[in-house]
Amino acid sequence: MEELKSAMGEHMDQMADLVEKLTAELRSGLRPAFDNFIGFFHAIDWTEPWLICLMSFDVVLLLVVIISRKNINFQMCLFLLALAGVYFAETLNSSLRDNWKSFAGQNYFDPQGLFLSVLWSGPLLVIAIIILVNTLFSLCYLIVTWKRAELRHRARLSHNKQD
Known part of the structure; x- marks a missing residue:
């Protein structure tokens, strides 16, 4: 039973790391597009x-x-x-x-x-x-x-x- 709990804990930690990396990439990935849009908007x-x-x-x-x-x-x-x-x-x-x-x-x-x-x-x-x-x-x-x-x-x- 302890092995199952530790395996589940490790799996949850891996999933949390993946979600954190994904959200960090999305936040940094959308920033340049947003900056380009703002630049386009202000250039007109x-x-x-x-x-x-x-x-x-x-x-x-x-x-x-x-x-x-x-x-x-x-x-x-x-x-x-x-x-x-x-x-x-x-x-x-x-x-x-x-x-x-x-x-x-x-x-x-x-x-x-x-x-x-x-x-x-x-x-x-x-x-x-x-x-x-x-x-x-x-x-x-x-x-x-x-x-x-x-x-x-x-x-x-x-x-x-x-x-």
Whole structure:
């Protein structure tokens, strides 16, 4: 019995060491990513009019998606437009990189397209996911409604046959 207790104690000590090492690695591993995010956030002049318009566009588009959640056809058009916006982000990035002096205080448009991916493609993808989830819920509701109607129809048919 003592051997079992000591083996369990050793096992628990090993597990505690593993958990401690894992949490230490996670804490140190997330710190550089957090520092990069803060640096990215502070490098942007959020008062530039075109950035305010871009963020306003995202908010207005999100509101339109929420308000029109019952109109599936309109939502599908918005879904396709959002995905088209993501698809053409690379072309948009190169065009904006060539003409940034006409509307921005600094060149945000790096060749890899990180800035545009975060502020243009990211919100469009989130909106597309919201539309997709809404469509799936609507389809589930439609399937349930259809199945109920089918069961009512079958019940009427079997009731008529019994008469």
